[in-house]
């Protein structure tokens with residue numbers, strides 16, 4: 001029998017007037033929702049999403065499908081309410097939940113996620129994010145275009161690509177993990193992760209045992225770092241796994257050929273139900289030990305293509321188009337001075353070009369390369385850039401002035417006219 005304990009804390013933060021986050025603390029279903037939308041919309045959406053799980057714990061057994069269904073019910077309720085009440089139009093909410101469920105007669109921890117609120121797991125002292133952020137910057141981090149630290153400060157960090165209540169259809173990430181004694185799970189809104197690094201979060205989770213106290217310490221840390229958003233933290237500890245993890249470990253063939261941690265991870269993934277089995281990339285025998293299966297790889301459900309999806313694609317296309325425009329502007333709206341066929345010349349564009357945009361000769365200056373004074377050579381050889389043509393011309397004018405200064409002073413030449421008198425003698 002699995003035993004959990006949990007604690008949470010939520011705060012409006014240092015800047016916002018209202019706390020639009022909501023949470024639900026157990027005993028078997030734990031939820032964090034971060035509402036969005038003007039007026040009261042965000043508060044209402046996140047509260048409705050959390051309330052959709054009420055009554056779930058009265059069921060004799062809860063399955064992961066039950067949890068996913070609750071998220072879909074929450075989506076329909078928020079969507080309908082938003083459509084009926086103009087004051088709440090367009091409201092939505094993220095949702096991340098962890099629930100003690102039953103699969104094949106055994107306890108599992110089910111995690112479901114929509115949006116950019118996160119689930120983490122601290123296991124063996126190591127913290128790992130186990131949910132995917134459904135956000136523009138989340139996609140950029142997964143693609144390797146920016147780092148997690150850069151994402152934290154990115155101007156578009158708040159744009160989510162999925163939320164509860166925005167569309168009639170919703171795609172929910174869901175996956176299951178074996179409960180393991182000593183593992184600690186964290187659910188949080190982005191008000192925590194935008195302010196506090198994963199390392200600092202891990203430090204608190206490792207040192208403060210009481211889940212309420214640890215959650216409050218993390219909320220305090222977010223506020224100390226600026227508290228720019230509502231912040232909600234919910235911690236769930238597995239205090240007893242009923243020897244489930246140990247039994248699963250014992251069932252792993254050749255487990256002793258792996259290090260302790262790898263064997264444990266393998267056990268975790270071997271034990272998930274058949275419908276999750278594709279998440280285990282291969283058997284322990286041919287699996288590369290240095291590339292363990294990703295515990296957070298979500299199970300994809302149906303993807304709904306609707307006008308909102310189309311609109312989202314259009315927005316992304318607009319961003320790409322904007323990016324191309326920016327690239328074009330960056331590549332062409334600059335000047336530099338270089339030597340072209342022995343002559344100092346001004347070019348439009350970036351030295352070497354950008355993408356398919358090559359620089360072009362803007363104007364020749366008539367200055368011979370051999371005449372350029374030494375102090376200007378570095379700037380020319382380094383192809384120093386100028387924001388405007390005028391600045392490039394000023395640079396060239398300075399070169400020209402210096403050449404003139406360095407020219408030897410003009411010598412005054414005196415022309416002597418000799419008058420020759422020719423005497424003609426007459427015989």
Ligand code: MG
Nearest residue numbers: 034190191229
């Ligand atoms: Mg937030």
